[in-house]
Amino acid sequence: MTPTPTDVPTISLTMVKGLGGQSRHVFAERSTCVLGRADDCAPRLPDDEHHRTVSRHHCLLDINPPEARIRDFGSLNGTYVNGEKIGQREKHQSPDEAAAVSYPERDLLDGDEIRLGETVFRVGIHVPATLTPFADVPAQCSNCGRDVAGEIGARTGEYVCAVCQNDPGAVLRLLLRLAGSAQPTPELAPIAGYTLVRELGRGGMGAVYLARHEATGQVVGLKVMLPKAAANTVARDRFLREAKLTSTLRHPNIAALHDAGYAGGTFYFTLEYCEGGSLDRLVERRGGKLPANEAVRLAVQVLQGLEHAHDAGIVHRDLSPSNILLTGQGAALTAKVCDFGLAKAFDQAGLSGLTRTGATAGKPWYLPRQQVINFRNSSPAVDVWALAATLYRCLTGEFPRDFSRARDPWQAVLQMTPTPIREHEPSLPPGLAEVIDEALRETPAIGFQTAAEFRAALSPWA
Incomplete structure (x- = not known):
């Protein structure tokens, strides 16, 4: 049995009914989990006469402790959560035809039971007491102060609301103003003195802008990444350590990462500017x-x-x-x-x-x-x-x-x-x-x- 960490959120899957395989799987980090009979599934159900009703790739679990979501892949016999069917292809449909159908999804809660054929897994969600938010502490957007209690779910930490995330340029301009103030915070020192010129590109996690340093005239790519989940200290530190490691790379075929930082629920980076685009x-x-x-x-x-x-x-x-x-x-x-x-x-x-x-x-x-x-x-x-x-x-x-x-x-x-x-x-x-x-x-x-x-x-x- 896998030991359960006590100081971090975890998602566990415990087999409470079924044959063979490991009885408990614990996920303490961001992960995906495909359940089914195929050799590459984990947890994998046996490929025997007792599990013929389970598809080779039956369903997908999207795991981001303490949150998880499940989706059926259009299996022949369906996936059930607490007895409710969340997906099953029609008997006349082939697997390829079923892949073109959108099936309902389900956010998982502590104690939920997932059934595939005759096998049942119980979901366990562990949230350390130190990370449990206090009821009297309001959850507010780090950028505009808007109430975000309905957005952050079970996670804790700083968070930029959905409205502000739709305008990453406004978030970045606020950080630049704070960096240029009379008493800038040390976290914003790497972007002090820069002004935005234009947007260069945008993706699902943020955007990158052409920025010019007012004193030196140097141009850089200034990238902002806005978390879609509340950013606690552990997550921030883990990500910034990875960014620092990346900044050590120097090669003619690698765009240099100059600086990385975090402030106000927002990660920012200064990058080598490449005039030819992507x-x-x-x-x-x-x-x-x-x-x-x-x-x-x-x-x-x-x-x-x-x-x-x-x-x-x-x-x-x-x-x-x-x-x-x-x-x-x-x-x-x-x-x-x-x-x-x-x-x-x-x-x-x-x-x-x-x-x-x-x-x-x-x-x-x-x-x-x-x-x-x-x-x-x-x-x-x-x-x-x-x-x-x-x-x-x-x-x-x-x-x-x-x-x-x-x-x-x-x-x-x-x-x-x-x-x-x-x-x-x-x-x-x-x-x-x-x-x-x-x-x-x-x-x-x-x-x-x-x-x-x-x-x-x-x-x-x-």
Whole structure:
């Protein structure tokens, strides 16, 4: 039995009815959990005659202690919470047809019971007394003071309300004003003297702006990340430690992270400014595809940056065309990887809330199935796979998997293999196509385990 930590929130699953397998699983950190009969599920139900009513990938638990949510994957026999069915495909539907259906979700509470076939798990939610909010302490937005008691749920800590999160520029401008005041706090010193010029891009966790230092004229990217869940001291410290580690990376193909800080429920970063924008914007400007020689040359540069980071023990875990930045022009165009590990560290610290379910579910377009099954997978190979998926997108305008609008993206990763690249782009040289297809192989392991291996295989076409 796994010991239960007493000083941090946890989610536990205890088997109270069923056969085989570990009887108790405890999650003390941000995680995902796929239940079913497949070998890669944890908890895994036996693949025997007693569990034929359970699908191979039956349901998904999105876990961010002390919160958790469950969603059925369109199983044949349904998932039940406290006797209530939350999902089941029609008998005439195939698994592929069921993947296009939106099934109800359920936020889990302490004591809830989840039934799959004849197996029952009981949910346990542990919140340390030291983290239990006092009833007479109002929960307020750190930015505007609005009451946020209805937004933060069971978590404690500082929080920026949903209204303010929709305007990250206003939050950042307030921090800049405070940093420029007569008595700025030490936490804001790294951004003192900067003014915003324009917004460069926006994502689900925040936005990045071009900023200029008034005294020196230096321009930087100034990024703000707004937690979707209340940020307690443990989560803040964990994330900022990861950011500090990232700031040590210095390489021509890595966009430098200069400073990182936290104030008023908001994380901010000053980054190397790359005037060419992001790779996805370049592909868009070029009509959706890049020539093979240019795409491969940029991919090789990214692999050089990944190799340097991996040698330092740092894995990105969230690589995509949007966080590959560009400098220079023409033959001198240079790719630089940014946000090294920040998005995944943000998620793993529990700051992104529940992101694997619901309308705001993450989009694993560039994730190998190893990362979906094992959310904390941080091997260099996951970055290599993501770069191969990015190269595939640049060459074909398509994702390696068929992520149709209605399909559950997480189920697509679990159940679909990447489409051979020449089915989307027949003009590619067969040798190059073979290298990319091998890089996107996932079973029994990812095709290329290191950035150096993939870079060497691509070099004839760079």
